Amino acid sequence: MSFLEPILLTALPLVALPILIHLINQRRYQTTRWAAMMFLLAAHRMSRGYARLRQWLILAARMLAIAGLIFAVSRPLASGWLGLTMGGRIDTTIVLLDRSPSMQQRSPGAGVSKLQTARQQLAQTLAMLGSSRWVLIESTTNKPRELESPETLLDLPCTEPTSTEADLPAMLEAALGYVRANRTGRTEIWICSDLRENDWHADDGRWQTLRAGFLEMTQGVRIHLLAYPQTTPDNVAVRVTNVRRRQSGQEAELLVSLLLFREGESHDKRKIPVQFQINGSRSEVMIDMVGPQYELKDHRIALKSGREPGRGRISIPEDAHPADHACCFDGDDPPPRKTILVADDPQAAWPLKLAAASSPDPMVACHAEVVAIAQVATVPWEEVSLVLWQAPLPQGDAAKSVQSFVEQGGQVVFLPPRAPGEEQLFGVRWQSWVAPGEDIPVETWRGDQDLLAHVLSGEALPVGELHVRKYCKLAGEAAALATLRGGAPLVARVATNHGGVYFWATTPAPADSSLAADGVVLYVALQRALAAGSEGLGNTRSLVA
Numbered sequence: 231m232s233f234l235e236p237i238l239l240t241a242l243p244l245v246a247l248p249i250l251i252h253l254i255n256q257r258r259y260q261t262t263r264w265a266a267m268m269f270l271l272a273a274h275r276m277s278r279g280y281a282r283l284r285q286w287l288i289l290a291a292r293m294l295a296i297a298g299l300i301f302a303v304s305r306p307l308a309s310g311w312l313g314l315t316m317g318g319r320i321d322t323t324i325v326l327l328d329r330s331p332s333m334q335q336r337s338p339g340a341g342v343s344k345l346q347t348a349r350q351q352l353a354q355t356l357a358m359l360g361s362s363r364w365v366l367i368e369s370t371t372n373k374p375r376e377l378e379s380p381e382t383l384l385d386l387p388c389t390e391p392t393s394t395e396a397d398l399p400a401m402l403e404a405a406l407g408y409v410r411a412n413r414t415g416r417t418e419i420w421i422c423s424d425l426r427e428n429d430w431h432a433d434d435g436r437w438q439t440l441r442a443g444f445l446e447m448t449q450g451v452r453i454h455l456l457a458y459p460q461t462t463p464d465n466v467a468v469r470v471t472n473v474r475r476r477q478s479g480q481e482a483e484l485l486v487s488l489l490l491f492r493e494g495e496s497h498d499k500r501k502i503p504v505q506f507q508i509n510g511s512r513s514e515v516m517i518d519m520v521g522p523q524y525e526l527k528d529h530r531i532a533l534k535s536g537r538e539p540g541r542g543r544i545s546i547p548e549d550a551h552p553a554d555h556a557c558c559f560d561g562d563d564p565p566p567r568k569t570i571l572v573a574d575d576p577q578a579a580w581p582l583k584l585a586a587a588s589s590p591d592p593m594v595a596c597h598a599e600v601v602a603i604a605q606v607a608t609v610p611w612e613e614v615s616l617v618l619w620q621a622p623l624p625q626g627d628a629a630k631s632v633q634s635f636v637e638q639g640g641q642v643v644f645l646p647p648r649a650p651g652e653e654q655l656f657g658v659r660w661q662s663w664v665a666p667g668e669d670i671p672v673e674t675w676r677g678d679q680d681l682l683a684h685v686l687s688g689e690a691l692p693v694g695e696l697h698v699r700k701y702c703k704l705a706g707e708a709a710a711l712a713t714l715r716g717g718a719p720l721v722a723r724v725a726t727n728h729g730g731v732y733f734w735a736t737t738p739a740p741a742d743s744s745l746a747a748d749g750v751v752l753y754v755a756l757q758r759a760l761a762a763g764s765e766g767l768g769n770t771r772s773l774v775a
Contacts, residue, residue, distance in 0.1 A: 241300050248292040321415030321449075323361040324405045325352060325380075327368045327389060328423035330396040331553030335424070335462055344458040345391050348422045349383045351456065356380035356420070363414070367404050369396035369429075374408040393553070396429040399436040406443045409451065417451045424458045433679070435709075435725020461493040466502060466519070467554035468546050473561040474528075474593055482533045484508065484561045488544060491523035506531060508542035565767040566595040567760045568613050572603060573620040574647055578737035581746035582618050582645075585753045586760065596760065603628060611635050615763030616756070620645035620737055623653035623660065636729035641763035643732045643756070646702030656724045656731050658706030664718070669697040672720060675712035680723065681732065681755040682711055691751050697744040701735040708733060721755075730762060 333345040356364070357380045364377040370392050383389050398421070405419055423429060444451055472487040490502060502517045502524075508531055517524060531542075545556040569586035573579035579600060587598040601609060603621060606628040617632065619642060624632050632655070636642055650660035675693045677684045684690050693712055701718060708722035714735075724731040738746035745752045 239300065242297065244300065245293045245297045247296060248289050252289060320359065320361040320418050322363045322365060322409070322412070322417045323356060323359070323380075324365045324367060324374070324408065324417065324419045325356070325377075325383070326398070326401045326405060326419060326421045326423075327352075327366060327383075328396045328398070328421075328429060329369045329389070329392045329394070330424075330426065330429050331391070331393055332424050332426045332429075332551070333458070334391045334553040335465070335551040343391070344424055344460075345389075348456060348458060349389055352420065352422060353380045353383045359418075361418075365405075365408060367401050367408075369401060370394050372397065372400045372404045374404060391553070396423065396426075398423065398430045399434050399440065402440050403436065406440060409447065415449050417447075417449065419451060419453045420456060421453065422456045422458075436727070438725075462549070462551060465549050465551045465554075466490060466492040466500075466546060467551065468504070468544060468557055469554075470544060470557040470559050471525075473559045474564060475533075475561040476593060484531045484533060484542070485528040486526075486531060486542075486544070486559070486561075487528055488526050488557070489523060490517065490519055490526075490546070492519070502546055505545050506542060507545075509534065564591075564594050565764055566597060566613075567615045567764045569596070569598040569616045569618060569756075569760065570606075570609055570614050571598055571600045571618045571620075572606070573600065573618070573645075574622075575620060575737060575739055577739040578620050578645065578742070581738035581749070581752065582620065582756070585749065585756045586616065586618065588753070590757055606631055611638070611640070613767070614640060615767060616640070616760045617642045618645070618756075619643070620647065622647045622649070622651050623655045625653055625655075629655055636726060636731055639729050639763065639766035641730040641732075641759040643734060643759060645734045645737050650702060654706070656706075656726075658704060658708050658722075658724060658733055661703035661705050663700055663702050665700045669699055670701065670714045670716075672696050672698065673713050673715045673717075675721070680711055681758050682721065682751070683758075685754070691754060692748065693751055696748055696751060698736050698742075700742045704733055704735060730759065732759070 327348070329345065333348070334343045336343050364380060366375045366377055366383070366386075366388070367373065368375075368388050370388075375388070377383070377386075401421075402419075408414075409417055444453075467490070469489050469491075470486065471489050472485075474485045476483055476485060486506070488504070490504075499518060499520045502519050504515045504517055504526070506513045506515070506529075511534070513531065515526075515529065517526065541558075541560045543556060543558050548555050567589070569583075571579060571583055571586070573582065583598045583600060587596050589596040603624065606624065609631070611631065611634070614635065617635065617640065619632075623629075623644065632642060644655075644658075646660050646663070650662065653659060672694050675682050675691075677690050682691055682693055698714060698720065701714065701720065704719055704722060706724075708719065708724050710719040710722050711732075712720040714720050718735065719733075720735050722733045722735075724733070736743040736745070738752060740746065
C-alpha cells in the first residue's frame with residue numbers, strides 16, 4: 231500500500247491523544263474518605279471489572295477513529311495482493327494531462343511548475359498500482375497514445391508545457407471513445423489539471439453526453455482527479471481584450487485595450503510597467519494597479535506608416551507564472567458585421583433589421599439584409615455573422631446551410647413563426663402560441679453570461695421590464711436563459727460545439743411583446759450575437775494562449 235500524501239502519516243502519534251486526555255482527567259480528582267459512602271464503594275468494587283472493560287473499549291474506539299482519519303487524509307492507494315483482493319487488477323489506465331499555460335505556474339519557493347509536479351506524482355503513483363495498459367491523452371491533440379510504462383511521462387516531449395488551452399470535455403470524449411473501441415476491461419481515468427474555468431467549460435452541453443456514456447459502461451470506469459488549484463500570491467497576468475486599427479487619411483493608429491489581473495488576497499497599490507512592442511518600436515506605460523484587476527481601454531499607439539498592419543506584443547515583468555506575462559496581437563481593420571434576416575411578419579422584421587444594422591461602434595460597419603427562404607442557398611455564408619430566422623424552421627438544403635453555418639462559428643436566433651408546424655431543427659421545434667389576455671412578466675434570467683449578461687459597468691439589462699403579451703411554446707432540449715412567470719422559457723440556448731443557437735419565444739411585433747418599444751434588451755442581445763459571430767471573420771481573431 232502507498233499514499234498520495236505520505237507526509238501526513240507523521241501525525242500518527244496523535245492516536246495517543248485519548249490516552250493523554252484520560253490520564254489528565256484522572257489527575258483532576260482527589261480521594262477523600264467518607265464513612266457514609268462505604269457501602270456504595272463496596273457495591274462499586276463488585277462491578278468495577280465490567281466498567282473498566284467498557285472504558286478500555288471506548289478508549290480503543292477513539293484511538294481507531296483518529297487513526298482512520300489520518301489514514302484517509304493521507305489518501306492510501308491499494309496495490310499488489312491487497313489491490314487484487316479489493317477490486318481486481320486494472321486492465322487499462324488512461325491519463326488525461328492538462329498542458330495548458332496555467333500549469334506552468336511555479337509553487338512559491340519550490341521553483342517547480344504544477345505540470346512538473348503532476349508528472350512526477352503520476353509516474354510515482356501509477357507505477358505502484360499496476361496495470362496491463364497505459365494510455366496518455368494530452369491536451370493539445372486529444373488523441374490516445376499508448377505508453378510503455380508510467381515513467382515515460384517524465385521524458386516524453388508531448389508532456390511538456392504548451393501555449394494551447396485545454397479542453398477537458400474533448401479529452402474525456404477521446405477517453406470514452408478509446409474505451410468503447412478497444413473494449414477495455416476494468417478502467418481507471420486519472421485527470422491531472424489545475425481546474426481553470428476556461429479549460430473545463432462547465433456550461434458545455436457535452437458534459438451531459440459524457441455522463442450518460444460513462445454510465446453505460448458495464449466493465450466499471452473509475453475516475454480520479456489530481457487537482458492543483460493553488461494560486462501564487464500577487465501573480466499578475468496580462469491579456470489583450472481588443473485591438474483596433476484606425477485609419478485617418480494617410481495616418482493610422484492602433485487602439486489597444488488590455489486587462490491586468492492578479493491572484494491572492496493582497497490588493498495593495500502596485501506599479502506595473504507595461505511594455506508595447508509594435509512593428510519594431512517600443513514604448514512603456516506605468517500603471518498604478520489597485521485591487522484585483524485593472525482595465526486599460528483604447529490605449530492609442532501611432533503607426534509610422536499608414537499602411538502598416540500593426541503587429542505587436544505586450545509584456546509585463548515575469549513572476550511565478552511565466553506563461554501569462556505577455557500577449558501577441560495583429561491589428562487589422564474590423565470585419566463588417568452582416569446579418570441575414572428571414573421573416574414572415576413585417577411588423578417583427580423591421581425592429582430586428584434596425585437593431586442588427588445599427589452599429590455600436592463607428593469603426594465597425596453593420597449591415598442587415600432581408601432574404602426569402604428560397605434565396606438562402608445563394609447567401610455568401612463566409613461573410614455572415616448572424617442569422618435572424620422568424621419563419622417556419624428551415625428544412626432540406628436550407629437546414630443544411632444553417633447547420634453548416636453554425637459549425638463554422640456562426641450565430642443563429644430563431645423567433646416563432648405565425649403558424650408553427652411540425653418542423654424540427656437542432657432538436658427543438660415550435661408548438662402552439664399562448665395568449666393569456668394579460669401581460670406576462672419575465673420571472674428569471676441569467677445575468678452572469680451569454681446574451682443577457684450584465685453590462686461592463688456591472689448593471690443588469692432591464693429584462694424584467696419587458697412586457698410579453700404572447701409567446702410560443704418550445705419542445706426539445708434547450709437551456710433557458712430567461713423564463714416567464716409559470717416557467718415557460720422566453721430565451722433558450724441549444725448546446726453546440728461551435729457557434730450559437732438561440733430560440734426566442736416571442737417576437738418584437740407590438741401585439742407580441744415590448745421588445746421593440748423597450749429596445750435595449752433586443753439591441754444588446756443582437757449586437758452581442760453579432761460580435762460573437764464575427765470573431766471567425768476577417769484577418770484576425772482572438773485565441774487564449
